[in-house]
Amino acid sequence: MRITTERVGVRVPATSANLGPGFDALGLALHLVDDLELEATTGRVEVTVEGEGAGDVPAGEDHLVVRALRRGLDHAGAPQAGVRLHCRNRIPHGRGLGSSAAATVAGLMLARLLVSEPEALDDQVLLDLATEMEGHPDNAAPALLGGVVLSWTDRAGARAERLDLATPGDRAQRGNGAGQSGSGTAQEPAIRPVVLLPTARLATSTARSLLPETVPHADAAFNAARAALLVHALTSDPSLLLPATEDRLHQEYRAPGMPQSVELVRVLRSEGYPAVISGAGPSVLVIDGAGPDLAPLVRRVVDDPRAWRIARVGLSSTGAEPVVP
Ligand SMILES: Nc1ncnc2c1ncn2[C@@H]1O[C@H](COP(=O)(O)OP(=O)(O)OP(=O)(O)O)[C@@H](O)[C@H]1O
């Protein structure tokens, strides 16, 4: 295997994992992207960062994108090279929006774009390697594939299935009786994700350390039913999103690390919004937040509303993709 391309670029989306009951299994891609350009050189590693993480993330071999690139090149049997990497980051770090998965998937895809036989790093390989680096596939899978993705692991590695989402037409048919057609185009998904984004950060490792080793059987059964219902709600009947996004496996356990986020989820849900903690938090995801202004509710709950941003980012149907550098 050789490195045959010198300059490559990739665009990768933010993701929101769990979606309530689908802990480590469900996730969706958002219209919020990092853009990366890489040049293979004979020199050392040089990393420059604009936007999120600038001045914060390592600038050398320890940079997560570089680590993922190295992992991809090793897996393909390609030689390691010097790199000049430039990152234009828009995905905030440590907020539950899949920044680490985006960086990992981006590094692996940059490796694919550099080598002479890119099929050695096909989507299945990239998903396996990203899952190995992340520890779970629920952010990496939608970062790679786009849309809403169900992922799991078995002995062979990571697996992912993209859901065929309900459209506004499906919703109208449910509401008005069969035969009615909804507004909007047939392909447009019915859900409009909105992210409530705090300035505070919570590392995924910290949020995972708050989880118990074991959970009551009744809570596991509760989540199994809700996760199955959520797939039905997303693919056929979005009117069920509120009951389908209930969770007993992670959100409340993590409240000590993000009390205002968990309270915001409680209040939004009591007002009828299918709100969940986004990934490991502390952002809040309203899976379908089209319609009324959410700002008054945020102002009612949080101590400092100026520390929260409402981002109507929407769902991205595309995952990581090459861009011409
Ligand atoms: N674009 C990036 N470039 C380099 N390092 C990054 C990048 N994005 C994330 N990281 C590293 O990953 C850390 C954040 O990862 P973490 O898993 O804690 O949060 P997250 O991925 O933003 O959230 P979640 O996994 O809950 O969606 C950052 O502090 C940084 O060290």
Ligand SMILES: N[C@@H](CCO)C(=O)O
């Ligand atoms: N499923 C993961 C997502 C964050 O990486 C968690 O909640 O810890």
